[in-house]
Amino acid sequence: MTKILDVLERYYDAVPRVGGARGEDFGPLTLFVQEGDGWQYYARPALGGTRASAADVKRVLERQRELKVPESFEWVAETSPSLRAAAEAAGLEVHEHPLMVLDPAAGPLTPHPDxxxxxxxxxxxxxxxxxxxxxxxxxxxxxxxxxxxxxxxxxxxxxxxxxxxxxxxxxxxxxxxxxxxxxxxxxxxxxxxxxxxxxxxxxxxxxxxxxxxxxxxxxxxxxxxxxxxxxxxxxxxxxxxxxxxxxxxxxxxxxxxxxxxxxxxxxx
Known part of the structure; x- marks a missing residue:
């Protein structure tokens, strides 16, 4: 399980950059900022970063407000377990969603005609x-x-x-x-x-x-x-x-x- 979550962490760090965003360093957190028009990204734990505090979250929130971009953080609970408490202490509301990976043994479905x-x-x-x-x-x-x-x-x-x-x-x-x-x-x-x-x-x-x-x-x-x-x-x-x-x-x-x-x- 740890291996697949490591793979996903690298993806989460890479995909905003592929999408044209720059990463701004806030120590244990990275804020991705879209260059020009396009999808507005989020802040998330930095690859290999240390534990983030509520103060770290508030620093990023201030920067998001300054840039007028969504005040949003995304991460995986099992990979960065302490960030939830820091986000809630900074006044944010946290929502949970199932994270799912395709089973390599799963066979293909019959294509839908429509x-x-x-x-x-x-x-x-x-x-x-x-x-x-x-x-x-x-x-x-x-x-x-x-x-x-x-x-x-x-x-x-x-x-x-x-x-x-x-x-x-x-x-x-x-x-x-x-x-x-x-x-x-x-x-x-x-x-x-x-x-x-x-x-x-x-x-x-x-x-x-x-x-x-x-x-x-x-x-x-x-x-x-x-x-x-x-x-x-x-x-x-x-x-x-x-x-x-x-x-x-x-x-x-x-x-x-x-x-x-x-x-x-x-x-x-």
């Missing part, structure tokens, strides 16, 4: 990056209200075009892969994976709330796993939103190896 990979110039790309936004605004696995009409409205917002441009560039550069479930020309579920060396993280798998409970997330995840393995990954992992979502990923062959923690200011 799922395919999308490229940088695919006309469905805007929809594919917008569906997860709607999904995460209504978390959980139960069916919800948002459907194709809400998707069309959301796609007209500036954030949708910005997301399309960002993901298109990453697809063209080979720093992400994207799969979507498409039915009658409508994207119902989509997700990505981000490879660094021989490690790939599945991220942002979300189903349009009105289309949940049809096995679409399993199909998209299976397609992402297959593509990541074909492109040379030997470790594929993800963070599940909760235990119910973790059970879905278990059907694709993922097993829990730890707990991912996210610390943020309490909701107002």
């Amino acid at each position: 799922v395919r990979l999308l490229g940088a110039d695919d006309p469905l790309l805007t929809a594919a990056v917008t569906v997860p936004m709607l999904a995460f605004s209504a978390p959980g696995t139960a069916r919800g209200e948002a459907g194709p009409a809400e998707l069309a409205t959301a796609m007209a917002a500036p954030a949708a075009e910005a997301g399309r441009a960002r993901v298109s560039g990453k697809l063209a550069a080979g720093t992400t892969g994207l799969a979507a479930a498409v039915r009658d020309g409508v994207v119902l579920c989509a997700g990505q994976y981000n490879p660094v060396g021989e490690v790939a993280e599945i991220v942002g798998v979300g189903t349009l709330p009105a289309a949940r409970r049809q096995g679409l997330a399993v199909g998209v995840t299976a397609a992402l796993v297959a593509d990541a393995l074909e492109r040379g990954a030997n470790t594929v992992f993800l963070t599940a939103g909760d235990e119910d979502v973790a059970r879905i990923y278990g059907r694709v062959g993922f097993r829990r190896v730890g707990t991912a923690l996210i610390a943020e200011p309490p909701a107002a």
Whole structure:
């Protein structure tokens, strides 16, 4: 178990840098700051760093406020067990999420007929990056209200075009892969994976709330796993939103190896 967590620690330190972020050193913590437009990253334990205190966390929070970036910390509970107490002492709220790795013995699933990979110039790309936004605004696995009409409205917002441009560039550069479930020309579920060396993280798998409970997330995840393995990954992992979502990923062959923690200011 320790070996795989070490592999993930190196990935967590590398992936923001691959994504164009710079690392700012705060002793036992590293703050990743995006250069220019793009995904805003987090602070996390420095590789090989020492135990962080509440004062260390507060120093990073001050810098995040100065930069006007999200006040967010991410780490693995089993790797940095003392950071939770420091984050809570600094006034942050900590959320737990199952950390899961693909079992090497897991066999491939039968491809879902509605799922395919999308490229940088695919006309469905805007929809594919917008569906997860709607999904995460209504978390959980139960069916919800948002459907194709809400998707069309959301796609007209500036954030949708910005997301399309960002993901298109990453697809063209080979720093992400994207799969979507498409039915009658409508994207119902989509997700990505981000490879660094021989490690790939599945991220942002979300189903349009009105289309949940049809096995679409399993199909998209299976397609992402297959593509990541074909492109040379030997470790594929993800963070599940909760235990119910973790059970879905278990059907694709993922097993829990730890707990991912996210610390943020309490909701107002």
